[in-house]
Amino acid sequence: MDFHPTEEQAAAASLAARIFHDLATHERLAAAGTGSDAELWKALTAAGLTAAVEEVGLLGLVLLLEEQGRTTAQVPYAATCAYGVLPVAAHGSSEQRARLLPALGSGEAVATGAFPARRTVTAGSDGRLTGTAPVVPWLRDATHVLVPDRDRTLWLVRTDAPGVATRPVETTAPWSAGSLTLTGAPAERLGGPDAHDAVLAAARTAFAGLQAGVCAGSLARAVEYTSTREQFGRPLSTNQGVMLRAADAHMDTEAIRVTAYEAAWRIDEGLPAREHALTAAWWASEAGKRVVHTGQHLHGGMGADLEHPVHRHFLWGRQLDAYLGCGSELLSELGALISEGEKSDGEKKGEDA
Template identity: 35%
Template sequence: MTETQRELAALTRKIVESSDAPWADLVKTGVVPEDPDEFGVLEHCAVLVELGRAVAAVPYLPTTLARTALAMAGRHVEPGAVLSVALAEDSTGAKTTVPFAASAEAFLVADDDRVFLVRAADLDITPQVLVDGTDAGTFRFESGELLEGVTPDWLTTRYTLGLCAFQLGVTERALELTAAYARTRVQFGRPIGAFQAVAQRLADAYIDVAAIRLTLWQAAWRLSEGLPADAEVATAKFWAADAGHRVAHTAVHVHGGTGIDMSHDVHRYFTAAKRAEFELGGATAQLLKLSAAL
């Protein structure tokens, strides 16, 4: 990462670790830039990794993605406005599990090969709660304002990459917490991390996190350079899903009974990892995308 990207990541970490109003402070400090063109793919990924490390329930990914798309269509939105994107649907046109639907002022809605801008006031939104406790919603899309120059594939590719960045942060921190627990939890007169079975699980998790990191930044770099990146994004999402699954379960298993305590931090990381694993397609879906491209 560049020095600017490292500073941006450090600022994000400081805010999410100490702020009582992280979204407002992210906007105030410029982590959510006033000009959507100020940050590129790499900068956004640097922020999302830190948000994942804190499992921060802030609408950074859908909002910044929507603002960038609106700027491409010649629209300007204030940086403090919460926006969302609606990608998932069934055959009836219903949009489901739309992130941050309760607080969003407007939505970018994908429909076939077009993207529409829809105001929240024009929708009948039914609240939902995702597996990690994040608010979401469902609504039926009927009409909206067509956005020229923005496609569903453009939105989906970048949203998928953002999920991979968030998952990297989740798994990095989950592994750190689990390794620290294994060093201090004593059983049979020794720290449990000294037992080969536990040490091997942690070593495998280390390799998995490294694979998520490598494939994420490879895909992000290609997108930032304007290079074809569909295969790289699918590869990154495969590792975010497949390896993310293993790291999340390792964190729970090594923590033992503590790992299934819903009030413990490790549970937050487990549910966040499971959401990132399946949102916009799990490991099998990504392999199918890759096989179709061969």
């Protein structure tokens, strides 16, 4: 395994860090409310950071999403890349890639996904979809939605197509979410029978990278606050209890990061990675909520202020905790996957004997 970023990945992450730092300020985020920042989205796409994901791969995307997470920037970047650029590049036909990738890269098209799949959407023999997805992140910004049906087949749906209805939904984090209702909506199939599991594994890995950034940003704010805030004539950071909480949060953040890196690297290399993606998602869920709780707690009374920047990290961390599967769900799925693998190995050994 080699987690060292390539020159292209490092350059893209550095550029993203500058753009997010300059434009995703507390004042701009507060002004955006629960909506997305159109100017920031335009700056990201104009800089080529959406189109670049096709070249830097999933590991590069994880690095880029860390930078988004550090600032909790309100743009549909994670969704467009995880449910648009990467799936189309990996599973789309040559015609779909030629038609969709330029629009996704320029920001003309915005993608999201109706994940996790609840098997509430059915596809007719004519490729028309019927069903509902109660909560879809960044749906209010999206032009295309990647929808899995009951058979785990993936379909791309345009939000302006006949038979498609959307309604705003507020979530814990301000993700411009909405509910999706399909009534005989036309759709185009994306990929073959293996596409669903591959896209879900990549999405879980990508959002784990986003969570790593959210946690890093929360912890950085807590370190800054406790280093400057004094109690009884000395900084709060000199108290043993504060140091231990911060150290535990740092280790949790690193665990999220390294498991996301490993899963992303394996997916980019074409290696089996479903177990690794589930592991990264579990750390993002379980450790992520611990870190954002710590970040808020270490701010003391200031952490209870809903307008304080650290509260935004708390909201994002809790949203990501449950998105694409909470800890217990992920462990159950991981256990079933491991058991299935062990059963297959045992049958193979029996055949060899």
